[in-house]
Amino acid sequence: MFRRVGRFAVHRPWVTILAWIVAAVALGILAPGLKSTTDQAEFLPSHYESVKAGKVQEKAFPQDEQAAALGVFKRADGGKLTAQDKRDVAKVAAGLDAKHYKKISKVVTNEKAVSPNQEIALANIYSSEKNWSDKDVTKSIKSLREDAKPLLKGTQLKLGVTGQAASNLDAEESSGDTDAMIMMATLVLIIVLLLVIFRSPLIAILPVVIIFVVASVANGLIGTAASVGGLKADASITPILIVVLFGVGTDYILFLLFRYRELLRNGEEPKAALAEAVARVGETIASAAGAVIASFLALLLSTMGMMKAMGPSLAIAVAVTLVAALTLVPAVFSLLGTKAFWPSKAWKKTPKNRMANGVGGMVSRRPGLVAALSAAVLAVLAVGAFGFKSQFDMESQLPEKLESVQAMKDLQKGFSAGQADPSTVFVKSKDGKPLDTGSLEAFRGKLKDVKGVAEVSPGVPSKDKSVVQFSVITKAKPSADEAIELAGGDLRDTAHKAAPQGTEALVGGTSAVLADIENAVAHDYKVVFPVAGLAIMLILGLLLRSVVAPVYLMIAVALGFGATLGSTVWLFQDLKGEDGMLFMLPIIIYLFVVAIGTDYNILMVARLREEVRKGVPPREAIRTAVAQSAPTVASAAIILAGTFGVLLLAENSMLQQMGFAVAFGILLTAFVMAMLLVPTVTSLLGHKAWWPGHQDAPREDPLVKAEYGGTHDAPSYSGHR
Template sequence: MFRRIGTAVVRHPVWTIVAWLIAAVAIVATAPSLPSNSDESSFLPKSYESIKAATVQDKAFPAAFTPSAIALYQRTDGSPLTAGDKQDVARITAQLGKEHIDQVQKVVAGPPSADGKYTMTLVQMDDRTAGQPKQADAAKVLRQDAKKLAHGTHLRVRVGGPAAQALDQQDSSKRGDALIGIGTFAIILVTLLIIFRAPILAVLPLVLIGVVSAIANGLIAYATKLFDLQANSSISSILIVVLFGVGTDYFLFLMFRYRERLRAGDEPKQAMTEAVARVGEAIASAAGAVIIAFLALTLSTLGFLRQMGPALAIAVGATLVAGLTLIPAVVSLIGPRVFWPSKSWKSEPSNARFAALGRGVQNRPALTAAVSGLILLALSLGTLGYKATFDLASGSMPKTKESMVVQDQMQKAYSAGAAAPTDVYLTSTSSTPLDKNTFTAYTRKLAAVDGVAAARLAQVNQQGTTADFTVTLKYEASTDQAIDTVQRVRDTAHTDAPTGTRAVVGGLSSIYKDIDTAVNHDYRTVFPVAALLIMVILGLLLRSIVAPWYLIASVGLGFGATLGSTVWIFQKGQGHSGLMFLLPVIMYLFVVAIGTDYNILMIARLREEAREGRTPREAAGMALKHAGPTVAAAGFILAATFATMMLAGNALLTEMGFAVSFGIAIAAFVMAMFFTPSLTALIGHAAWWPGHADRATHPTPTTGSIPHQAVGHDDKAAHDPSGRHN
């Protein structure tokens, strides 16, 4: 099949390119736009308690709100607020409410601090647009107007809260995004220039992947609208990384094989046809494994993972089609001039370093497997100390940002949980009103929970069937302590609820608790399903039920080694309280899914070498010699690209950049180069059981010789001038 695809594309390169350009223009011009939403509660299904609590609040207390923005006031000299200061605060609060700022629905006075040095204004925004960029814009206007209104007074006013944090995150990310973008392009350009010494080849993948990116984004928008999927523009940055990472990998897989066929003496068009025929199955299988892994995210209970899976799968699907059609068409049209001005494509290099590594694997496979396996296992031990943190705001921007200053000051002046209190909603299970005589005892029990700073009855609805008890925690909403406290609050609220009532606990800490529960559930569901489906892909590629087991085990070890190393460095070394809770999922997306590409490429080349009549150990050595440079180049570019995220200057992207780049390096330079080929060499022919995918059509009678007739099909250029098979 892949030979037919290669033949068709090479015969009609212009029509192939024109078809892609027409598709790009049509899709980009007509695709709908994607919405944007970063509201944490939208991530969860309605079955979780925090969402049930939000539903109760909407029905019983439609006027109640959790502030989207908080204006915090203090005197410029740091002394307690005077009566005149309080009048100025009241004036500013009233004026902000009269300005009808977009998204702002209500502006009310907040409570003063216990020491009298601080007070606040609470701002409600439209909960239907929570987390969207328009609320960050509203926070920007609030800041400007509040500072203007405070001009001429003795007050210093700062605006914080979720909307202001979103604004500061946007501002903070601009510099980081610029550095990441420049770093990514520079790394790809420089590395490809070093590898091929050809400017056309260095620029070509960036241009072609740019076209694929435009088409992929349009297809995602169409799929979102057609199938009513949840998707938003917030995943665009991840899409870019996936497209350039996967696209560059497939480009390198194809170009290394194209150059190899040219060196073997093939005519240019025949060389590209042979390249697609020989590496097409590996590319398709690698893409299939990545697509399956991404689609497994649709099994997640978290909305942002369910929306991410199909989008990433569509992007990889578009990249796969481009790798088998667009890239071969463009390169075949240019011909060997694509390597200009380098002449190295004309002669076969010795590949001395990779040949030496191949001989090492061939001669000592047991030692190689043991050493590489022990390294992965030792690094994996760090996973035992993994802790998750939900404090995405402080992790994604410097502490000097205004919203972070507000958060820090509120934790000192008020209870740390005052900015995002927890609400316990007590509802009658019948239509009869609640017994108000039970409220005092119930409030006392909530206040006595370990980790609670205070509890009070906030309000009762008009029908008297629902009561809202505000519980202020001692800890900031996203901390582990707050999440643990919320669980204790839930236990008490449920157990001590008066007869005939039902209690649900809401608030930001409650949402984080449910996200934590959902993530742990997904780890037990999504990961095993994805692993099983990837094993099916590997089984179909290799016609074996043995090889997929140790291949997926090596991927699992690579995942463990990556997470463990990240824990060692950031939690143990730098003293972080925990790692971003999304980190294991992100590692799964990039390290497990994309890292599997290198295993597939290496094992496919090993099978090809074995089919030429080599013994299992010889095949492993030759596979490393010839596929090693491809894996090394692709792995280095992808790892270095992700490492640029560490330039952004915040903890979140530093952790993410290190984890993903280290994981890809492990996948390329440990798993694919040493662990996988050495295990395959040790297991021998049994690795391909029950099939015989590694058996030569015409076995050679002499061990170690390279049979000229082994390839068997129409490979008339299989024997290159240097006397070896390809």
């Protein structure tokens, strides 16, 4: 099949290229874009309590206005607020309220909105819009910040705006800069590395151009799936989508180009060599992409919509990249022929590759020692994984310089941290009859007694009085571990037990949502990991026609996963002193390092099988496979690790952790697993590695037969010269 695909693309290049251009332009123009959302409740299924509480709120308090943001006032000198300062606070709040911002209903303050220590005053910025990441709301917050500057002139006050809408605005603007930075750094890195590897400006630029076309098609398909098919795709996946498309795309292009160059060196004509290169590595690329796609699709089993959205979106991107690698890439290079390598002449000569040959020789001579040492290194690094601590405080990952972060710190100097975003407790009548608000004072008292609760507002009844709402201000910041544990534990337990007979109590709000997300993630670890692992094993089994090889390959991958997570924990928790790690990090490592990193294991084992089938003795096959594949694996891994590594340039700690973990994991997979551990274990197992099939049985190679008149006594088709 891959030989037919290769021949079609190579001999009908303009048809292939035109089809891709039409698809890219059409989807770029017609497909809807991805929307942003930071409403975590959207990403939870309906059976979680925080989601139920949100639905009760929508039904019982449809016009309820909540503080989308908070204006935090303080004196410029940090002192206590004077009587004049308090009048100025009221004047500024009134001035902002008079602006009538879109979807901001009012900006209000009062005498009670001054902290007990008299250092901080607050102004509530109310909105009836439930989605505080709404574009109009965040634009209004941005305008409000600007409009406050002239109002503050002549006063001793400073104003910072924080709260959910303000944090969403800052996160959106910060990530916008990050996306541009990641794109630029990724492009520069890929171009420079390809230029160093091939010493050809065309080969340095062409993959980037091709991937841009692929990105346009992939984004269009994802947007269409989100709009038409109900896929919950979110614009927050953009940074990950960038590095996946460029990283994986460059990998597959390199797999093809290295084999194409090798065939040219063996005397093949350019078009024949290119078509044969697709035939030779097509199955490897398809299997590698299949492993990645299957792993991403395993996220559909997640209980979190965030993961469910990420999985199919990235799977679509990888599928498009796979098709492009087998069609668009050979079509483009068939038009250029050997001119693609201009001005370098290196493609004509077989390089000495002393380092690759040295590694291949070492692996073949001392397989037992190399296997033991490489496994030991991975095992030692994996020890750090036991210290992993999840962190759900996404706001703490934002850069310190942002206004919402600084204003939150100022707020905490005078008020409880939960003031900006209170939890909500709803008491709902089971039979729909009106509730007596007065009789719920005892319930309110029980909530106030819960450790970690700073204040509980009096109950507010709904229009039909069948639901009463209490606002609970926690001492800790709503997204802090203490508040999350409180909302999902003591507060929820107390509310359930203290609810009067005939009523039901539900706890909602940011802290409760994050508590439910924590439970959802724990569930996902138990479901997604095994399913993704089994999917990869199945693909490996189909590729290798073996039961044994996929088992030890996945054991090696598990070691690599542990080593990657452990190294990241040691760096960020132990050395940098961070309180915890991104809660999604284990899943991200598993899917990106395990799935994408498995590409190199597949490439190595497939090449080893190819050599063994030619009748080459096992040890010599190992040496040749490692020597021939090492440059490809090393180049692809460095580029892929580099594309993820650029995330370390982001100011967001979450992206830094993700960038280091995936980049380091890819390098471990390539240089320790694919080049050392996997080939040595395969060598030690010998014929057993291919059980119950006979994948190591010599087979007729048409190219070798044509050149040498046979297979068994012929030199290795791509062997060491």
